Amino acid sequence: MEKAIGEGVQFPSIPRYPPSTAGRLTWNASMPPLAICLLAAFSWWIFQSLPTLFQSMSLSTNGPNQIAWSPCADISEFECAFLRVPMDYTDPLPNETVSLALRRLPATAPVAERLGTLFVNPGGPGGSGTEYIAETGMDLSIILSGRYDILSWDPRGVNMTTPPMGCFPTDYDERMQEYKLHQNGLPFEMRATVGTDLPWFQRADRYYQALVESCARNGHQKMLKSLSTASSARDMVEILKALGEEERGLQYWGFSYGTILGATFAVMFPELVHRMVLDGVSHAAHYHENLFEWGRSAMDDSQKVWNGFVTMCAEAGHEGCAMARKGATVDDVRDRIEELLESLLINPLSVPYTESARTSGIVTASDLRFMIFLSLYKPGRWRQLAQWMVDAERGDGSAFILAPLLTDRRDMRDNIFHRYAARVGGPLTTVAIQCGDTDLSVLHANLSAEAMSEYSRELFRMSITGESWHIWVARCRIWNVTAIDVYRGPWSVEDGLRKTKFPILFVGNTADPVTPLSTAEDMVKRFGNASASLLIQDGYGHCSLAHPSLCTARKIASYFFDGDIPKHGTTCKSDSGFIFVTHEEAAERMDGLNEEDEDAVKALERLSESMIW
Numbered sequence: 001m002e003k004a005i006g007e008g009v010q011f012p013s014i015p016r017y018p019p020s021t022a023g024r025l026t027w028n029a030s031m032p033p034l035a036i037c038l039l040a041a042f043s044w045w046i047f048q049s050l051p052t053l054f055q056s057m058s059l060s061t062n063g064p065n066q067i068a069w070s071p072c073a074d075i076s077e078f079e080c081a082f083l084r085v086p087m088d089y090t091d092p093l094p095n096e097t098v099s100l101a102l103r104r105l106p107a108t109a110p111v112a113e114r115l116g117t118l119f120v121n122p123g124g125p126g127g128s129g130t131e132y133i134a135e136t137g138m139d140l141s142i143i144l145s146g147r148y149d150i151l152s153w154d155p156r157g158v159n160m161t162t163p164p165m166g167c168f169p170t171d172y173d174e175r176m177q178e179y180k181l182h183q184n185g186l187p188f189e190m191r192a193t194v195g196t197d198l199p200w201f202q203r204a205d206r207y208y209q210a211l212v213e214s215c216a217r218n219g220h221q222k223m224l225k226s227l228s229t230a231s232s233a234r235d236m237v238e239i240l241k242a243l244g245e246e247e248r249g250l251q252y253w254g255f256s257y258g259t260i261l262g263a264t265f266a267v268m269f270p271e272l273v274h275r276m277v278l279d280g281v282s283h284a285a286h287y288h289e290n291l292f293e294w295g296r297s298a299m300d301d302s303q304k305v306w307n308g309f310v311t312m313c314a315e316a317g318h319e320g321c322a323m324a325r326k327g328a329t330v331d332d333v334r335d336r337i338e339e340l341l342e343s344l345l346i347n348p349l350s351v352p353y354t355e356s357a358r359t360s361g362i363v364t365a366s367d368l369r370f371m372i373f374l375s376l377y378k379p380g381r382w383r384q385l386a387q388w389m390v391d392a393e394r395g396d397g398s399a400f401i402l403a404p405l406l407t408d409r410r411d412m413r414d415n416i417f418h419r420y421a422a423r424v425g426g427p428l429t430t431v432a433i434q435c436g437d438t439d440l441s442v443l444h445a446n447l448s449a450e451a452m453s454e455y456s457r458e459l460f461r462m463s464i465t466g467e468s469w470h471i472w473v474a475r476c477r478i479w480n481v482t483a484i485d486v487y488r489g490p491w492s493v494e495d496g497l498r499k500t501k502f503p504i505l506f507v508g509n510t511a512d513p514v515t516p517l518s519t520a521e522d523m524v525k526r527f528g529n530a531s532a533s534l535l536i537q538d539g540y541g542h543c544s545l546a547h548p549s550l551c552t553a554r555k556i557a558s559y560f561f562d563g564d565i566p567k568h569g570t571t572c573k574s575d576s577g578f579i580f581v582t583h584e585e586a587a588e589r590m591d592g593l594n595e596e597d598e599d600a601v602k603a604l605e606r607l608s609e610s611m612i613w
């Protein structure tokens with residue numbers, strides 16, 4: 001999380017927003033209507049005639065081996081399936097269910113070495129697990145010696161899990177709404193050019209209101225109230241049961257928002273925690289209780305990452321970092337970037353249409369700030385970012401332009417799965433889940449644009465990226481749907497948290513732009529030593545994967561395999577030679593490694609590119 005709010009496969013030339021769903025579809029499109037009617041009728045009959053029986057059945061709708069896996073339509077090494085769960089666990093109705101889209105990569109190790117299923121969540125909220133696992137499953141499996149079936153799913157409201165929220169008929173329309181907001185730039189630009197940023201906040205609030213009204217008019221109202229993290233945690237229990245692994249318990253690796261999901265699972269079902277790695281820790285308690293605090297806590301180390309960019313650029317010199325002139329100091333690099341930002345404020349760059357930009361328009365100082373924000377997540381991209389800045393100095397801003405759309409306006413079922421699926425993500429899922437989870441009364445106490453302007457500047461003083469970040473808090477002020485099923489505490493041992501069956505391993509980088517080490521430390525403290533330990537990775541970027549460390553990967557693997565819990569505060573260094581290095585220097589990383597380590601290092605390098613928020 002949180003998220004990079006949006007990067008994509010082509011990151012970062014075309015930033016993408018968290019995947020979301022749109023379009024109106026009331027049932028699992030892959031199921032023929034007749035079957036649905038029969039099923040509904042049959043369930044309804046049971047429901048009417050045997051209420052008590054149904055009650056007990058509904059609590060265990062999914063028993064072992066209830067998932068009908070088949071090879072995925074897009075990549076046949078993977079298996080796909082759909083699992084039906086109640087839409088509202090507090091009042092399960094046979095005619096109101098959610099069809100969860102699941103995907104897994106089966107284990108490849110000899111049967112005797114296999115350890116069951118490892119659940120993965122890539123964050124967001126709103127990240128498509130099916131997409132993430134399609135992208136990373138093979139590499140995660142290499143790190144974990146092929147011993148797990150690696151599974152992920154599209155959580156409620158996300159991509160192929162249905163019914164969709166339905167606020168917009170297609171992903172195109174949702175993305176378009178976001179694009180218009182993006183055209184507003186960031187507040188600092190208005191302050192610099194107009195002298196006040198208040199109109200920026202007033203206008204932004206109108207955009208958020210348009211989103212809320214789109215959902216109020218067109219959306220699936222019950223679904224919008226059923227997207228909570230608590231409901232997703234219950235879905236995980238259902239998947240676990242259907243896999244027949246309830247007895248062993250959950251094995252889980254969650255990133256970013258996935259740490260909020262994991263922590264919520266752990267406080268609700270401590271007896272089901274068999275292994276849990278929470279990597280890139282976001283503050284689950286603040287997230288649920290006070291989003292202002294959550295926003296602040298996220299920015300603790302952002303500036304440290306930015307300082308890392310500037311410092312390492314200067315150290316790398318001109319060979320490694322295009323923004324470092326010969327003999328440049330750290331201050332020289334910083335000044336040069338400031339100058340570029342200043343010049344863009346007055347003279348935005350014109351970008352003509354090209355195949356690669358896929359659009360034409362202007363590049364502003366806000367666009368550069370936004371790209372810096374995204375780049376802090378991935379130090380492996382810093383070299384590229386520096387080159388793009390130099391291009392912009394020379395008048396070529398094409399790398400910074402945000403293409404308005406990645407797709408045309410099409411039927412959402414027009415895809416290889418013949419099922420509802422999003423081609424591009426928008427921020428709606430993130431907003432709907434996050435704002436539905438949090439206590440809105442806290443946000444409504446500071447509803448004014450003036451208060452938001454002040455808050456945004458507070459975050460901006462903490463970090464160059466603070467203004468990009470504040471938007472995630474600001475949106476929730478205007479949102480007005482709270483989920484039916486929300487976990488409201490306790491959030492610490494003192495307040496009554498129960499001990500988990502096995503200790504959770506929290507993992508935090510020393511410099512992560514949105515999930516700082518301080519949050520990981522606080523979450524460990526809340527869970528207590530009996531339920532948690534902390535592994536620190538000395539490195540940059542969002543989550544441990546962003547700045548590869550063979551040491552971290554090995555510690556995580558041995559935690560999963562053998563239950564080896566690193567002593568609280570154990571520190572791993574990120575591998576050297578990763579940031580601002582030339583291709584030749586990068587190749588040297590393999591020197592002296594045995595075959596197994598070399599495979600792991602290569603897998604980690606690919607994983608460093610993966611889409612985590």
Ligand SMILES: *[C@@H]1O[C@H](CO)[C@@H](O)[C@H](O)[C@H]1NC(C)=O
Binds near residue numbers: 093095096
């Ligand atoms: C499902 O059944 C309940 C109980 O009869 C009813 O109130 C509700 O409107 C139905 N929902 C849908 C989506 O048809």
Ligand SMILES: *[C@@H]1O[C@H](CO)[C@@H](O)[C@H](O)[C@H]1NC(C)=O
Binds near residue numbers: 020128130131134
């Ligand atoms: C939705 O899921 C499909 C299948 O996993 C994937 O190909 C697609 O990229 C996903 N869409 C988004 C926006 O994540």
Ligand SMILES: *[C@@H]1O[C@H](CO)[C@@H](O)[C@H](O)[C@H]1NC(C)=O
Binds near residue numbers: 212213216480481
């Ligand atoms: C939320 O706001 C919209 C638009 O202002 C309104 O139509 C809708 O009824 C509201 N929903 C709730 C749950 O208050």
Ligand SMILES: *[C@@H]1O[C@H](CO)[C@@H](O)[C@H](O)[C@H]1NC(C)=O
Binds near residue numbers: 445446
């Ligand atoms: C919200 O309002 C309270 C009381 O006026 C104030 O203390 C707080 O700083 C305000 N702003 C934020 C963003 O929390």
Ligand SMILES: *[C@@H]1O[C@H](CO)[C@@H](O)[C@H](O)[C@H]1NC(C)=O
Binds near residue numbers: 568
């Ligand atoms: C217990 O946790 C605290 C942080 O919450 C840590 O400082 C301490 O070293 C831990 N003790 C042990 C024995 O791990």
